[in-house]
Amino acid sequence: MLTRFSKQKQMRTIKTKSEAHIMLTLTANDVRLGATADDWQDALQQAARDLESAGRTSSEYLAGMSAREQQSSTVLGNGIAIPHGTPESRNAVLNTGIRILQFPEGITWHDGARVYVLVAIAAQSDEHLDILRHLTRVLDKPGLAEKLGHASDAAELVALLSKAPAVAKCDTETLCLGIDASTPNELALIAAARLQSLRCVDTDFLASIIGQPPVDLGEGFWLTHHTVGARRPTLSLATPKRPSSELRGVFCLAGPGDECHDLLERIDNFLARNEPIDGLNAEAVLARLSGEAADAVTAKVTLLNTHGLHARPAKQLVQEARRHNASIRLRLLEGDGSAVSATSLTRVIGLGARRGQTLLLSATGDEARQAIAALTKAIDEGLGETVAPLQSAEQRMVVPEAEPARELTDDQPLKAVAASPGLALASAFVMRQPKLRYEQSAEDSEQQIQRLNQAIDDADGQLRTLIRQAEGGEAAPILSVHVEMLQDEDLYQATLEAINEGTSAEAGWWRAIDTAARAQEALADRLLAERAADLRDVGRRVLANLCGVTMPTPPDAPYILVADDLGPSDVARLDTSRVRGLVTARGGATSHSAILARALGLPAVVGAGESILAIADGADLVVDGERGCVVPNPGVERCDKIRRRLQQLEALQAQAHENRNQPATTEDGHTVQVGANLGNTAHTPDAVDRGADGVGLLRTEFIFMAHPEAPDLATQVREYQHAFDALNGLPLVARTLDVGGDKPLDYWPLPQEDNPFLGMRGIRLSLTRPDILETQVRALLTAAGDRPLRIMFPMVKDLEEFRAARAIVSKVQSEVLANDVQVGVMIEVPSCALLASTLAPEVDFFSVGTNDLTQYTLAIDRGHGQLSAESDGLHPSVLKLIRMTVEAAHAHNRWVGVCGELASDPQAIPVLVGLDVDELSVTSRRVPLVKACIRGLNLETARQQAEKALSLATASEVRDALEAW
Template identity: 45%
Template sequence: MLSLTPQDVRMGQVLASKEAVISALADWLEQDGNVAPGYGAGMLAREAQTSTYLGQGIAIPHGIQACRHLVKKTGIKALHLPEGVDWGEGEKAYLVLGIAAGSDEHLELLRRLARALGRDDLAERVRQARHSDDILRLLRVDEGEEAPLLEWRAETIRTGLKATALDELQRAAADLLRTNEQELAALQSPLHLGQGWWLSQTVTEGKPRMALVTTMAEGEHHGQPVRALLALAVSGNGHKRLLVQLADWLVAGKGAELAALAGEALQRALTRGPVAPGEQALTANQRVVTVRNHQGLHARPGAMLVQLARQFEAEIRVRNLDGDGHEVNAKSLMKLIGLGVRPGHQLLFTANGADADEALTQLQAAIHEGLGEELVPVTAETGTVHRVQDIAANTQVHGVGASPGIAIGPVYVETPVTFDYADMACNAEAERERLNSALEQADRELAEAAAEAAAPQARDILAMHRELLSDPALLEGAGARLRRGASAPAAWWAEIDAAATEQAASANALLAERAADIRDIGRRVMAILCNTPLPSPPDTPYVWVAEDTGPSEVVNMNAERVLGLVTAGGGPSSHSAILARTLGIPALVAMGGAVMGLKTGTPVILDGEAGTLHVAPAPEVLARARAQQARERQLAEQAWAQRHQPAVTRDGHRLEVGANLGDTAATAAAVEAGAEGVGLLRTECVFMGRSRAPDVSQQLAEYQAAFAALKGRPLVARTLDVGGDKPLSWWPAPREDNPFLGVRGIRLCRQQPELLETQLRALLTAAGDQPVRIMFPMVADWAEWRFARELFERVQADIHAPNVQVGMMVEVPSAALHAPQFAKEADFFSIGTNDLTQYTLAADRGNGALAALSDGLHPAVLKLIAMTVDAAHAEGKWVGICGELGSDLQALPLLLGLGVDEVSVSPGRIPMVKARVRECNLARCRALAGRALAARDARAVRALVETSS
């Protein structure tokens, strides 16, 4: 049996963290010959599994079962910490006992310590102790004269009270105790035992009594949670058994689970004790359900589940048994999504209230039915998901078009790779070296891939992935897991999974899509750690089908063999989709789990423009598709041959066509593709990938290279536009619930105007006598415009650039509605239709589920464009389009009819945009635009364009 002596207690210790305390205890145990090296990692691993905070300022860290072989002899060491150390969940530990036990010897010690928790103000008395003997006296339990034993009795337990304040629970408990005034006064000083459990105790001359009350909804008292209150009227030590039984639950870290039980279930649980890990012992108010939705509980099915839960009065809690185990309110969508529920995960629902049973029955049925989505079975062998039924032959499946074009060929279905590794290891230093070696190898591979990548976007994304490899948050988190005894792959993947899950749960779809980047770099390192090759595609041309594709996979793929790209998840603004457009590969995203059931080799027709995938097409369908593909190829060849000719309609109206660039190095290629200038230079490319803000000379070099390649053609430069999904590592910003409605664009520059001033100085200096057009992003208010304009005028007064215009982006409805006022000062407007559409329709442009709504041809968006054009032309100013709408061949006749003067598109689309303009007649376009403005929705507008062609 373990025992504590004065020599085993060190008083007055000052340590900075829980990890430091555990490390000190492990070193002490090792020095005294109790344990072998590596036991400290097992203690940290135990802490990661469940908190060892016992209550009343006492914690009892001990090793996991896998490290018991490191125990040489039973021992215990105690550190007295008068200043306290944060032990998680708002608890402070003032006395920490490190335990080394080769079997279950420590359990009896835990029970004996738990008996001490009934002492009033134990935590404060421990904190103020001066000698080791003081500690031993505080922890000693006097046997004394046996009093009648108190038992958990159903009539003295009330559960699911609507009260959440501690004083309300005290009144309810006092009623159950039937206290007199003297006893009631003593009950007013409750002690927090931990995990939301409180103890009120008074001495009685009569018969010992107990009362237990729990809340329906968790409250708070002095910063600590309130879940339950145990009130005792005691005489002698007959109540100690109750405290021991309760302490068993708290030691197991199951206080919240216990408080959620109702009536007799709570009585039985307290008498029985906590269920050991791995056992299945559900009470009447609990259900376990397996999630079989293809993408787990993401926003859409999660919202349906929450709406159903809210129909019941019962309090409903849920935990992901395959996640980190914490419990949340099932009526909160953000809490539910935060559980990171994936296919095959099990959910434990607990309900308390009059309609609890009905709530659980309906929730279970709803999940079994799929919450509005098709279900997929989960295979126990791999944990991967497969479609219940195959897609029938000659069937057209709809998704979201991410890159235009037609691809015809057999599919290659990339199944998720499974990594096999041990969860735990006892040599933390060796595992750290192993992880560092894998990170270094992955960095070398990424550097080599970036050097070989032709597309600037690919190089930028690979550079960002290299930054992820050295991200301090990932490395610190993995390091902490290694110290707790995790193996290198387990520590790394746990951090990757947590970061990606948090990212995917972002309310902003564009940010959520960046989870693919995190998992992509995570898989690369895991493949090295586990010596497991990533999937290898066939040597013949194919249409690539995957759950989701990481950007580095797209960069490294053989573009000559990949005919098209199809992903079950993702979105049109993911990095993979952007790269597919850059490389000219037709792509579909957000197709759903059905496509993962396709057999490799199945022939398909992918139409990136229409957003469709035709599976195993009939011969006549295949023939029509091949004919259409041949026509499009011929038209593309003709457009390329005429790319340097101006875009002039049949009746002589000219539309300028410029290039959208995210990298100054791409300027020459854009000119070669037929660009008449740069209509949008996203200058944040100059600011990203650096450790600090670029100075004037660094920016000058970038901008001068672009002006040199343009040879007198105009350059429209958008000033620094970060925020939203484009944070700067050297410019930390506070987290925003909705960053696209937060501090971004010109709003961000107003916080540090010296950055904008430096950029303006570099742009005007670099231009010399060449035409430069400077525009400010995200202007929504007159004060923002005046700030930017006045700053420009101060810089221009110094430099005197001879050929400069200054304008603004029209990206929010307020800018379009206020365009007549802005047009009096701005030299031009450039309409960012991507943002203007999402802000007008309240539809996130990156959300595949809203693709049909988030259409720039919606009449409301077209009206805002028309207002902007009319206001500008009334003042003799010009208007450009720099969003994706300018590349939409269906939209071009309407933009011409609305009076747009210029469009700016990706370089690869310039020849086709010019060719489409040459097919148009301005008079007919104006008539068509008039009808479109009166249409009901975007679908009706597109139908108008179709019938008029």
């Protein structure tokens, strides 16, 4: 039977791998070319003055920079130095920033090194460590020092410092061991297919490999290599299940020769040692390819330093390595498979090792054992820094004092987290996970592997069936991620290792799933931690297949689904003609089940607590997705009231759909535009069909997230044209790229941030890469032509940021003809609302993003498991910011829209209309209802409701008053 390795499926690692990132972005505006200096002290003084002139530091910072040079030289090598202050001088830093000074003639630094460029850093914390870690990756560029000195353009200099050499990939993912194949050609194709599945090459590479035979390297090893279709330098090794003297393995190399130098050296060194690899696991084979000899003394040690292996601890490690008569190499377990000399400071720093990652040490020579023991001890002790041990996943998950379980009381609301708006009353169906009983151990490992493979293949087929059924909906892309998780090689290898140790397929599989899920749940990033539910969902599917157990079947009658937690595949299987609402004991408002519930238009609450699982199947249950509560066994009076509301709502929905193309005009003749919020241009026809007056918010991130690199102009133009074509002349409001912090892009790496919602995101991130922003603006204008386009910038905090972004639009407008363009900002940051009067004269419109505005105003993370229910956009403080925005806009004849979830809240709509908001933008499904709601309003009455809401003290008071109204 073919092993899992021979199946050409895409494989991705679930665990998050730490990488070195740049927090301080190098830009041309921070460069001064052609500087001269008498000596290094003069150069240092100039750097300090430049930082002070740029408003980054006070004059006292120079003393800190000088003190830092006394401690040790800040020269990195290859003509670069990065002078910065000491921790004690951080009080002299006013704003984090960088200044780059070029000295074409060079300066002799106090350590004797010749320096051509100073990257002077003013950092309020430890941002400079990431700059240093990144710059070490460009030090090996041939002729870099000369190029730095002769650069005649600021952008050219920044490019030299920023564009690191392509990182070669050769790790356990690229290895294909024990393949059932008997010829070099077969192994070459399998190795090439693995590289394609890892997105290191494209189909052109496969075609090129097919067209050329492998080259015999001797000793049973072969090489196939091509540059066509190679996305990055990569090395794969495929070995046969039954090796012979003629065929022991085939290397598949992708990439141009100058970028593959390191990989070719690995092959040469590997062949020169001629060490057997038959029967070795992937980790051992990788060790041989990384230059670790079979007889090397090795050790694994976890790095505990808070800021990782930056300059100071790296220097301690190198000094310790140099004390021993041994050849010592260092490799990062979570890295790309390359091992570096432990005596090279820049190479060690360039590993980018971070706290919690594992270093693999190997040594040969007379003092190999002493060297490994000494280095292990030094790393454990912190390499000169104070370190604390890592907490286990279980420890990180412990809540100091758990909340007492809330008891269910008949006809009493139980507070939860509102996840999807709507109201439902139906019988409860509790999805209790079936008991999956299995043996922990098994003797026949081969049979267990066969059972595992079959269960995984069955799960793969089940998921693909669900994807076909959900095609075009929100569930399909999420389930596609599940397929990728299912194919993850780390999970499979961990399971195989457990089986080979004597566990059953069930026990080995669940051990691998549980370990990976716990690791994700322990992450500081809430969004990534919540994705552990997806992993467990995938794991349960395979485990159920292994146990021969089917999942519980819901009743034929209408019901409300109650579960501990729901995975996307659970939601995708729902029969929306029967299910009326969703309730989960756990989960947050950003979980996939909550996202899908909103997409399906199902009322849902999450985080209701374990007590909700005690409700009996068939018991009446109320789900209020507007207010975030459930009511078990509601009384007769409550049921009658809710049924009347539901009947009214059903009639209203039918009437609203019938009149969906009528304008949203109040009884006294005031018209409000109702647009649609879209996350994809493919949904534009549906929005128009539902009566939307245009697109009130197009989240353009989808284009950027769908590509491994920033999409080019032609790609973006095609996507935007789909929307304009479907709108038939209706306006399109496009939000420029809104990523960063909590929504990273693979090709735009950012550092880990303690609070990503207050970090590099939105327009502040886009302005660090004006080329990407300019391309997006150009694509929007090109696609629009003479059709109405509204461009708005996210996360603007003040006029300075708007002007910087507006300048890019003006530049493109001078080159691209577009007749109907407006440029505005999103009001998401309280400072922007407070300063609306300064922005209004220069913008064309405002769009209030109430989701972020609410969380920033109330200082409540809207995805927080306990507090998110209190993050209510009807809080008077939020309403006052909206009123300030409207008043400032109307004073200058500008229009104001609201595109957050508050715009579709039935209780909030009268208030927003009463605040004289000009446009509401909601999900497509809500457009007919929102328009109908506005048509039933009287503007004067709405203004009275708004005034009443503004006079109250809390969101609860506002909602109570509006309900009583």
